[in-house]
Amino acid sequence: MTDYTTQVYPVIWHNDSVSLIDQTRLPNEYAIVEIHRSEDMAQAIKTMIVRGAPAIGVAAAYGMYLGAREIETSDRHEFLESLEKVAQLLRSTRPTAVNLFWAIGRMLKTAYETLGTVEEIKQTLFETAQTINLEDLQTCQAIGDNGLAVLPRTPQKLTLLTHCNAGALATAGYGTALGVVRSAWREGRLARLFADETRPRLQGAKLTTWECVQEAIPVTLITDNMAAHCMKQGLIHAVVVGADRIAANGDTANKIGTYSVAIAAKAHNIPFFVAAPLSTVDFELSDGSQIPIEERNPEEIYRVGDTNLTPLGVDFYNPAFDVTPAELITAIITEHGAFAPSELAKCQSQLVM
Numbered sequence: 001m002t003d004y005t006t007q008v009y010p011v012i013w014h015n016d017s018v019s020l021i022d023q024t025r026l027p028n029e030y031a032i033v034e035i036h037r038s039e040d041m042a043q044a045i046k047t048m049i050v051r052g053a054p055a056i057g058v059a060a061a062y063g064m065y066l067g068a069r070e071i072e073t074s075d076r077h078e079f080l081e082s083l084e085k086v087a088q089l090l091r092s093t094r095p096t097a098v099n100l101f102w103a104i105g106r107m108l109k110t111a112y113e114t115l116g117t118v119e120e121i122k123q124t125l126f127e128t129a130q131t132i133n134l135e136d137l138q139t140c141q142a143i144g145d146n147g148l149a150v151l152p153r154t155p156q157k158l159t160l161l162t163h164c165n166a167g168a169l170a171t172a173g174y175g176t177a178l179g180v181v182r183s184a185w186r187e188g189r190l191a192r193l194f195a196d197e198t199r200p201r202l203q204g205a206k207l208t209t210w211e212c213v214q215e216a217i218p219v220t221l222i223t224d225n226m227a228a229h230c231m232k233q234g235l236i237h238a239v240v241v242g243a244d245r246i247a248a249n250g251d252t253a254n255k256i257g258t259y260s261v262a263i264a265a266k267a268h269n270i271p272f273f274v275a276a277p278l279s280t281v282d283f284e285l286s287d288g289s290q291i292p293i294e295e296r297n298p299e300e301i302y303r304v305g306d307t308n309l310t311p312l313g314v315d316f317y318n319p320a321f322d323v324t325p326a327e328l329i330t331a332i333i334t335e336h337g338a339f340a341p342s343e344l345a346k347c348q349s350q351l352v353m
């Protein structure tokens, strides 16, 4: 595997606590928030200080450890009961990204399977959180390399389009969709990235462009409603997006607006790739209709800074994700290779639970 380095690590263990890059403040301010308690981690996930499916999985894993270390008992049964409550608190933060539930489940399983004293269980939980973080970084690098193998061969230098931010900030580092973009850039296969601004929270405008600027990757920002036009103009060779939850048949939940990008790509015969770790696949769901879709505060739609955009009396609907049907997806790029959506089930046995 190529050993790339990246400068952006949104979740790290440092000074006996978790340091998060505050993603609500970028790009204007680079600020670190120190998290010492599981409750504060839950709040950070809810308020999107940390966001992006794999990153909230890593954050929740550390949240489980922070919660474990707050539990004051040496009785194993009492400890596990309290740890279940920590898990419940962290699970209640955001409903769509399955990595959150996967990481919490893996931490709980570790606790139940560790024989020994409560102190030993706590130590094993810490080590597991560190492992989940490191594994995600390696996984993203593998996704980047595997993506290179399936990108169109021509032209030699591609212009790619992405939606939202599936970058280093949304993972342990390096990124999934942006991991593919980074790998393409480093191998001389990228001419330019087009980034959708991604209303309403503007992760494309604020975060994806920020990451590109850090590494001098050429990036062009467009508003969401410009994507189809750019495709028609012949400006886009392929689309690469991340995912929050992929059902067993390949239907993929990702940031709201992804579905319309996929429809536009199909209409223009442009390959549409989903890049995600296996921990984003929910093999328990047969199709995308079963994926829970988070609805967020309408303020995200009607307010920009301190300014209201609408008159009083307007109703709002603010789903944070949509589901792209498998038939619109050319391939799903994972750490184990790229697969047609219908082939995804082959990988199930490789998912570490």
Ligand SMILES: CSC[C@@H](O)[C@@H](O)C(=O)COP(=O)(O)O
Pocket (backbone or CB within 6 Å): 051, 052, 053, 054, 097, 163, 164, 165, 166, 167, 170, 171, 175, 176, 177, 203, 241, 242, 243, 244, 254, 255, 256, 320
């Ligand atoms: C590698 S991140 C993949 C997805 O989590 C990403 O595309 C996305 O939709 C993020 O949504 P967000 O609401 O910002 O957490």
